[in-house]
Amino acid sequence: xxxxxxxxxxxxxxxxxxxxxxxxxxxxxxxxxxxALVSLRNPAFLSLSNFRDIVLNISILVIVALAQAxxxxxxxxxxxxGSIIGLTAMMVSFTIAAFPGMPALLTIPLGMALGAALGSFxxxxxxxxxxxxxxxxxGTLSIYRGLIFLYSGSKSTINAFEMPAGxxxxxKGAPLGVPNLILFALIVAVAAYYFLRYTRTGRDIYTVGSNxxxxxxxxxxxxxxxxxxxxxxxxxxxxxxxxxxxxFESAQTNTALGFELQTVAASVVGGVSTLGGSGNxxxxxxxxxxxxxxxxALTLVQISxxxxxxxxxxxxxxxxxxxxxxxxxxxxxxxxxxx
Amino acid sequence: MNLSTHTLRRSLLRWEWxxxxxxxxxxxxxxxxxxxxxxxxxxxxxxxxxxEIGILMLPMVFIIVTGNIDLSIASILGLAASLMxxxxxxxxxxxxxxxxALLVSALAGLLNGVLIARLKLPALVxxxxxxxxxxxxAYALLGDQAARGYPPSFTYLGQGTLGGTGxxxxxxxxxxxxxxxxxxxxxxxxxxYLYAIGNNEAASHYxxxxxxxxxxxxxxxxxxxxxxxxxxxxARFGSTRPDIGNGxxxxxITVTVLGGVSIFGGKGTMVGAVLALILVGLLRFGxxxxxxxxxxxxxxxxxxxILSILLPRLxxxxxxxxxxxxxxxxxxxxxxxxxxxxxxxxxxSRGLIxxx
Numbered sequence: 001x002x003x004x005x006x007x008x009x010x011x012x013x014x015x016x017x018x019x020x021x022x023x024x025x026x027x028x029x030x031x032x033x034x035x036a037l038v039s040l041r042n043p044a045f046l047s048l049s050n051f052r053d054i055v056l057n058i059s060i061l062v063i064v065a066l067a068q069a070x071x072x073x074x075x076x077x078x079x080x081x082g083s084i085i086g087l088t089a090m091m092v093s094f095t096i097a098a099f100p101g102m103p104a105l106l107t108i109p110l111g112m113a114l115g116a117a118l119g120s121f122x123x124x125x126x127x128x129x130x131x132x133x134x135x136x137x138x139g140t141l142s143i144y145r146g147l148i149f150l151y152s153g154s155k156s157t158i159n160a161f162e163m164p165a166g167x168x169x170x171x172k173g174a175p176l177g178v179p180n181l182i183l184f185a186l187i188v189a190v191a192a193y194y195f196l197r198y199t200r201t202g203r204d205i206y207t208v209g210s211n212x213x214x215x216x217x218x219x220x221x222x223x224x225x226x227x228x229x230x231x232x233x234x235x236x237x238x239x240x241x242x243x244x245x246x247x248f249e250s251a252q253t254n255t256a257l258g259f260e261l262q263t264v265a266a267s268v269v270g271g272v273s274t275l276g277g278s279g280n281x282x283x284x285x286x287x288x289x290x291x292x293x294x295x296x297a298l299t300l301v302q303i304s305x306x307x308x309x310x311x312x313x314x315x316x317x318x319x320x321x322x323x324x325x326x327x328x329x330x331x332x333x334x335x336x337x338x339x
Numbered sequence: 340m341n342l343s344t345h346t347l348r349r350s351l352l353r354w355e356w357x358x359x360x361x362x363x364x365x366x367x368x369x370x371x372x373x374x375x376x377x378x379x380x381x382x383x384x385x386x387x388x389x390x391e392i393g394i395l396m397l398p399m400v401f402i403i404v405t406g407n408i409d410l411s412i413a414s415i416l417g418l419a420a421s422l423m424x425x426x427x428x429x430x431x432x433x434x435x436x437x438x439x440a441l442l443v444s445a446l447a448g449l450l451n452g453v454l455i456a457r458l459k460l461p462a463l464v465x466x467x468x469x470x471x472x473x474x475x476x477a478y479a480l481l482g483d484q485a486a487r488g489y490p491p492s493f494t495y496l497g498q499g500t501l502g503g504t505g506x507x508x509x510x511x512x513x514x515x516x517x518x519x520x521x522x523x524x525x526x527x528x529x530x531x532y533l534y535a536i537g538n539n540e541a542a543s544h545y546x547x548x549x550x551x552x553x554x555x556x557x558x559x560x561x562x563x564x565x566x567x568x569x570x571x572x573x574a575r576f577g578s579t580r581p582d583i584g585n586g587x588x589x590x591x592i593t594v595t596v597l598g599g600v601s602i603f604g605g606k607g608t609m610v611g612a613v614l615a616l617i618l619v620g621l622l623r624f625g626x627x628x629x630x631x632x633x634x635x636x637x638x639x640x641x642x643x644x645i646l647s648i649l650l651p652r653l654x655x656x657x658x659x660x661x662x663x664x665x666x667x668x669x670x671x672x673x674x675x676x677x678x679x680x681x682x683x684x685x686x687x688s689r690g691l692i693x694x695x
Contacts, residue, residue: 077463131648132602134408138589139645146638253634258586261467274461306482306581310475317454317468324460 024271024283026326030319031290038297045300052179058292059185060240060247062285064259065266066192067236069284070229072267074209075276076126076133078233082259083144084118086251088241090148093158093251096167104166111242112235118144119234123227141260148253160249171247181243188236193281205229210277266291269319290319354599354651358614362621369625376628380505387497387575389620390509391416391568391584393613395591397520398561400612402462403595404524405536406604409558410466411451412565413587414473419444419566421477424486424579433493441566447473448562449555456554470588477581487578497574509571516564521609529553537604593640594619597647619643 039045064081071078088111096107118140125136149156160168171181178186196202207215208225216222245251270287272279294315298308369376376382395412402409419440426436447469454465499508524530535543536550544550573579598615600607619640626636 125645125649129649130652131645135596135602135648136645138592138596139641139648141589142593142637142641142644146634146636146641149632149634150638261470264464264467268461268464268467274463304479304482306478307475309471310473310479313468313471313473313475317465317472320460320464320468321454321458324458 024280024286026323027270027283027286027290027319029326030322031286031293034290034293034297038293038301042300045297050296050300054289054292054296055182056179057296058288059181060243061262061266061291062185062288063188063236063243064240065263065270065284065288066188066281067233068260068263069267069270069272069279069281070192070196070205071133071233072264072272072274073205073276073279074226074229075212076226076229077137077264077274078119078122078230079134079137079260080118080122080140080144081233081237081263082256083141083148084115084234084237085241085244085256085259086254087118087144087148087151088114088238089245089251089255090152090158090253092242093163093245094152096164097158097162100164104164104170107167107170107242108239111238113238115238115241116231116235119231119237120227122234123230126230127223127227145257148255152253156253158245158251163245163249168246168249171243181247184239184243188239189281189285196281201225201228206277208276262291265316269316269323271323291316355608355611355614357650358598358611358618362614362618365618365621365625369621369628372625372628376624383500383505383507383510385624386510386620387507388623389616390507390513391572392587392590392594392619393513393616394516394564394568394571395587396594396612396616397516397609398557398564399591399595400520400598400600400607400609401524401533402557402561403592403600403602404533404604404607405554405557406540407455407462407554407557408466408592408602409451409462409561410588411447411469411473412561412568412591413584414470414477415444415447415562415565416569416572416584416587417477417581418447418473418480418569420569420573420579420583421480421486421581423570424573425480427489428484428486433490437493437570440569441563444562444566444569445559446562448559448565451562452555452558455558456551474581474585477583481579481581483581485578485580486573489574489577494574494577497571497576509575512571517609517613521613524609533557534605537601537606590619590640593644597644599647 035045044050064085068078068081091114092107092111095110096102096104122137122140125131125140126133129136169180171179173180176183194202196205204215204220204225207218207220208222212222241256244255248255266287267279267284268274268287269290270279270283270285272284272287291312294312295308298311303311395416399409399412422443423433423436423440426439427433431439451462451465451469454460454469455462495508497509500506501508501511524533532543532548532553535546535548536553540550569584572584576583594615595607595612596602597619598607598612600612622639622643623636626639
């Protein structure tokens with residue numbers, strides 16, 4: 001009997017349910033519309049080299065947005081990511097400038113360890129001290145940014161000529177045909193996908209965010225999970241800091257200033273709910289893509305650079321509103337039919 | 340424990356008293372640092388550095404009490420000041436320009452409100468979006484130019500003092516507004532509704548609190564106050580750049596939370612917030628006396644913010660009797676090791692740079 005009613009399900013309901021199940025469908029539609037509109041104005045937008053530019057530009061954003069997404073899934077937020085990136089970029093650059101003979105690859109574990117230490121301070125405050133994430137990371141945002149000034153002293157910039165070529169190749173090089181920067185982002189994305197989907201700890205992150213009480217009763221070590229996401233966030237910011245310094249061939253006191261807002265935007269546009277418990281890697285990557293394509297498109301259709309910030313903000317808002325509208329409408333239709 | 344000692348203890352342990360104690364400490368230290376600190380005119384003049392933050396803080400207290408947030412205030416400030424400057428440069432009367440900018444800011448706040456209250460989108464995300472949008476509009480208006488040449492009748496708003504008394508106009512304006520906002524928060528039905536929404540939005544909605552309308556009003560008021568702060572800042576500088584007030588939202592939230600307003604909503608007083616503003620002002624003044632850079636001053640403010648969250652929790656734990664459980668020990672050990680690793684790397688690397 002049940003099998004028979006299943007068979008009589010109207011065909012359009014299946015794809016509507018796909019909307020509800022895979023929130024990314026909405027974002028893909030927005031992306032497609034945007035791509036179509038921009039390529040009408042400027043066909044160069046669809047070229048392979050332009051696509052490569054876009055991917056290169058969003059690689060670091062993807063890495064940090066994935067970390068931000070994990071934090072947001074636990075109902076937290078990490079506003080200190082920009083400062084951690086800036087501080088690790090500065091420290092790693094000073095170190096490599098002091099030891100030009102050191103293998104460039106070594107800067108990656110160094111940066112990640114440093115970032116993890118900074119992240120674990122956030123984790124201690126939030127998981128151990130019970131501080132609200134937005135306040136704790138707002139505090140460390142100023143503390144870490146201030147440490148950059150304290151650390152760099154009178155020398156506020158490290159330039160390309162002080163960095164060994166090997167270090168700069170870390171982001172620029174492409175020994176496997178694909179630029180290293182993109183490879184790093186891919187590795188992080190695949191690792192995050194596997195971690196969140198197939199490991200016990202990864203699943204626990206969702207449980208902690210979607211229902212903290214249930215998680216506690218189920219014996220999930222809440223504090224340890226929350227501590228962990230801030231350490232992971234710091235770790236990936238450390239990686240991003242190294243790549244940032246290598247890519248822009250410089251580290252300054254204002255490196256990645258305000259970057260936290262972009263990572264939050266990419267996560268949320270990508271369907272990570274700020275109420276916790278939902279979101280996935282594919283969505284976050286699409287969210288980062290949307291931001292990347294928007295800023296690329298604005299350049300290509302020759303909008304004055306002074307308008308870009310405004311247009312970016314407007315499009316973020318539109319994307320969020322459209323996403324909410326699509327999900328809301330489809331949910332209403334499907335729930336009416338099931339009743 | 341009988342009731343009267345209990346209430347006495349509670350009132351003595353109030354957050355506001357801790358802020359007052361800290362203020363006294365900072366004042367004593369400042370007075371020892373500089374003989375010029377306790378000069379009446381000096382003290383009055385330094386208050387003007389904080390009046391924009393104070394004016395932005397007033398609506399922020401309301402919004403955080405309801406459990407929401409507004410990250411776009413500094414951008415609305417920038418938009419208002421830039422729009423006014425742009426209109427003035429293109430020949431509009433300064434006061435007409437001011438009114439137009441004020442209206443546009445109210446609309447900017449209304450857009451926040453509609454998205455948050457009507458469309459039920461999360462306040463954090465909406466105001467992150469409008470943070471870029473409004474700041475971007477400020478850049479679109481002024482580009483890399485600065486608007487300047489404001490008439491003295493306007494710059495009086497930020498630089499002037501009341502008659503011959505030496506009391507800055509902005510300070511008087513702030514005090515009047517703080518009094519009004521404080522009375523609304525603590526003495527009116529509207530104020531009680533704000534706490535109700537912060538404690539339980541759904542329950543307040545079902546008990547007849549017009550949640551949606553209140554949120555709309557809050558964000559419009561926030562926009563208008565941001566514009567006011569923008570005019571005062573522009574008047575103080577005597578010019579407007581499109582990046583005016585950039586990043587102020589973080590200071591404002593810091594001051595609000597330091598004042599004891601809970602980020603989860605439903606708690607906090609206006610007196611606490613004003614005391615926190617004065618404390619931060621005194622601290623910055625003292626750190627300025629010993630020539631600390633602004634960014635290094637931020638370390639102290641950031642630590643203060645974190646301590647303001649951790650101290651009450653630690654106090655509660657201490658009064659319940661601190662037990663040295665293995666978990667506590669592990670946590671302390673972890674904190675110490677982080678500090679050691681970080682500190683070692685810090686001095687190791689810096690030492691190497693300094694001694695070639």
